[in-house]
Amino acid sequence: MKSWQDKPVEVSYLLNPSFCGELFRRSMxxxxxxxxNNLPYPLIFLILPIVLHKVTRDKMPSTARKKMHTWLQENPEVKINFAKRANNLVPITKETIIFLLQLNAIEIDDKGNLKLKNYRRKNITSQKEGEVANCYRKAEIIGHWFGKMEKVSTIYTMWGVRP
Structure with a gap:
């Protein structure tokens, strides 16, 4: 893993563990x-490649009323290069998980799932508009969609990837 000084500025701004951690927290x-239930560990690796990809995020509905599989059938192009995006974001996801564990913001339960913990954090709900707020809303939709599915393997299959 590269140190933060060696990463491009854009990566440091967009993919920093604090921002990514808030996306995870909202989905969880x-x-x-x-x-x-707590979020199954494998699902955390799908959040960033869905939410941070602007084309996918822009095509997502504004609410979670539409089912994920219906939306994916209507928008099959969002799966193009999804596996590559997901794979490229694995190090960022792992770094964010470590960050959240160190902050005591999450823990791993006895089933290996990710559990939110109560922790003090700066109130960031003031973001009501713009790209950051949009990312937050879409992360919540993803959490809702994932919660409506019965199996992790089904979710992975719908997105055309394997854990």
Missing amino acids: KKYKNVTS
């Missing part, structure tokens, strides 16, 4: 609200 919270 929605998942927990829908299922009453």
Whole structure:
């Protein structure tokens, strides 16, 4: 893993563990609200390649009312190069998980799932518009969609990737 000084400025701004961690936190919270369960570990690796990819994010509906599989059938182009994007973001995802574990913001439960913990954080809900707010909303939709699915393997299959 490259040190932060060696990373391009754009990567440091967009893919920093704090921002990515907030995307994870919002997805995990929605998942927990829908299922009453903690987020299965493999699903965390799908959040960033969906939410951070502008074309995919822009095509996503504004609410979670539409089912994920229906939306994917209507927008098959979002799966183009998805496996490559997901693979490229694995190091960022792992770095973010480590960051959140060190902050005591998440923990791994006895089933290996990711559990949100209560922790003090700066209130960042003031972001109501713009690209950051849009990323937050889409991360919540992803958490909701994932929560409506029964199996991790089904979600991976829908996106055309393997864990």
